[in-house]
Amino acid sequence: MEILILLIPLSVVIALGIGVAFWWSADDGQFDDLESPGQRILMDDDRPVAVQKDTTQ
């Protein structure tokens, strides 16, 4: 059970790290809108712009 001596402080550090990460992300506004950022990644248009231009009158 000696491993606990290492694991417990480690888990405290990790938990505090998660807390800081959460604090930063909430302060940065990442929880303001939980909908569009997830869908935004699907909207990336990789096709070359020229194709669109050529087909337009």
Next chain:
Amino acid sequence: MNTVASAYQGEAPAVVREALSCFHCGLPVPTKSHYQTMFEGRMRPMCCVGCEAVAKTIIDAGLAAFYRERTSMPVTAANPVSLGNDALFGLESVQSNYVARKGDLCTAELYVEGITCSACVWLAESALHRVPGIASATVNQVTHRATVSWDAGRTDLPALLTVLQRVGLSGQPATAAAALAVRRKQRRRALIELGVALLSMMQVMMFTVPLYLSAHDEVSPEARQLMGWAAMVLTLPTLLYSARSFFLGALRDLRNLASFNVSMDLPIALAIAAGFGASCVALLNERGDTYFDSISMFVFLLLSARYLETLARESSLTLIERLTNAGPAVAWRIAGFPDDRSGVAVAAADLAVGDVIRIATGEMAAADGVIVDGQSAFDESLLTGESLPVPRGLHDPLVGGSLNLDSPVLMRVTRCGTQTVAAALRQMTEQALAARPRLVQLADRVARWIAPVTLLASLVAALIWLAVDPAMSFPVAVAVLAVTCPCALALAAPAAQALATTRLAREGLLITRADTLERIASASDVVFDKTGTITTGQISINVLLPHSSVAIANVLSIAVALESGASHPIALAIAKAASAHTAINERETPLVVESACVVSGAGVEGRIDGVRHRLGNLPFAAAIADMLTTPVAASLFLATDGALLAAFELSDPIKADATTTIATLTSEGLRTHLLSGDRQDRVAQTAAALSIPAAHVRAQVTPLQKLDYAQNLKQQGATLIAVGDGINDAPLMGAATVSIAMGRGADLTRLTADAVLMSPHLQPLVSARRVARKMNRIIAQNFCWAIGYNLLAVPLAMMGKISPAWAAIGMATSSLVVVANSLRLARK
């Protein structure tokens, strides 16, 4: 030319009318429309020039992915870009309201209208990002709000608004950017406090639960001690950060201790501090119980209840915010109307009564007014809750904040600034939300006593236990501090009230007094006025001519001339009927009336070309003319010396949902009454259509007779809701328990009613009663819960039957229960 493009060259670029709906907006394409756009090699049909321009811009800019990915169509067709309006936002005076400046970096919040799916969000962001000089642009899909920063040297606000408009969305700068920023910061802060407490609670439990579950010798003493310390360290963020507000509140309470003004923050902070202190002592001495897990759970559950309550209040704040933003900041003033139609842009705040302004398609009316030229359909949903467009033509009133959907109109301003309907609505909503109903006041008073009583009870329990069993003294004192829960009183009642008020406001019924909802719930009778309440109040006129030799246009122009200057519904109806006849509009000079005089209750008399004319009721007109044949249905007559020129039939249609609303009210146990100053036969006809019993109907009554009727009912023990126009019915409304005024067209600033019905429908009356009853029920349930819980828990805690840990859990759960119960009001 690349391969993809050349592959399409074989196809004839014929217009493909797949569904005959506009490629951009989905509306039907008129058969003669020649607007079209090439997309993915095919010509797509477009409904109008606006949509064509927008689609072309989107595709040209390489944003065509919008059309592939979108999941819903725009609400309306795109509007042609109106550059001038946006150019005005460049004015320093106008901009200062909206733009926050830091050196060269400007930031503004924009409302983006027209967002229906995530593709629109992407479209707006991508379009903005392509503007040179943009630092950042993010659009929130939930609030439809964009935060945009740009370099002031390279672009400006008008350019950004134009970019949005070019892709078929419209942006409006959101006012009070500073207030918004403050609120957003508070919301984030609350979320962080809640999240930190949650994290801390879960992690602390990771260390404490194994100890509860393990046998005594299963974990070594060193590990046990270490886990205790870990729990303590992880409780610190909760204690120092999340629970800050409780300690700050407690400090304030300590300063106010002398005036006996103590909130629940003090007992809560004492319980937290005492629990933490005792746990630390136990940890150092390596014996005794620790409460780290209960402390973090206590704080987390309390914060959850507060967070939920804040969300409930947010919804009402959003409503106020939307009303604040009703109407644009700029308007086109047409100084030379009607000769010169060129407009000058002015700030909306500078408009004065009497100004003529142009409202372009897609713009909002900047003030209240009357249409003087053109006709269009308007979206008034912001003010009335009515989602369908409303047609508005010549002489029709417009309220500021209505969105012009069809074609440009000119409007003469009748009210502006703080006098507008929107401003009055905002003020009334704020008032109603700030007001504290009797029930909430009572809850406040009781809650104020609970904190001192708790402190006292805790002290008494501690002293008694000191004599009985000194070891129990401290835990009992902490348990009593933690277990008392006044949240049902302090948190839940205001949340319920805010939710109910907001929900009704969305449906078009504005509550203006604090106790209104409570009184609506207990009503037994509803008294309706007829004209403008049960009926639409939009009188239409039908001309019945005695001789075929007289032209309708002539008759109407005489009637218009006689009624010129009057603004009552009949005069407006005549003016409207006249404007439908183009012959009158083409007449060079209107008829001149000399020595006009109004005979109250009879009609109007005047001389036209020296000949006496009368327009009024039958006896009035018959006094100067021979009435040979009188049409039965007619109620208004136009006569000249010796001859009847015309008779008019007036009709005022019943509101579409009046019958069902009254049937629903009746089936819910309310008695309905109809009082009207109108003629007996017509009132009886209306009452029959609505199935209001004849005994409850009075026709041809004066306002004072209405008052008598109401007082009679009250003497019989009835609780009255009076529904009327709020101005002619003032005595009746004053006597009723609850008065509900029709908000349409009336001067809201002069209304003195308990509630104002903005919606053109009567349906919100039914909702009001249901919501009011539900609110009363929920508040009563919360009170019962609070009283039951405290009566049970506090004595048990004083007897030492509840450990501090369970006291904390019980109290926090109780507050969550009552707040969650209140939130049920938001559900339909």
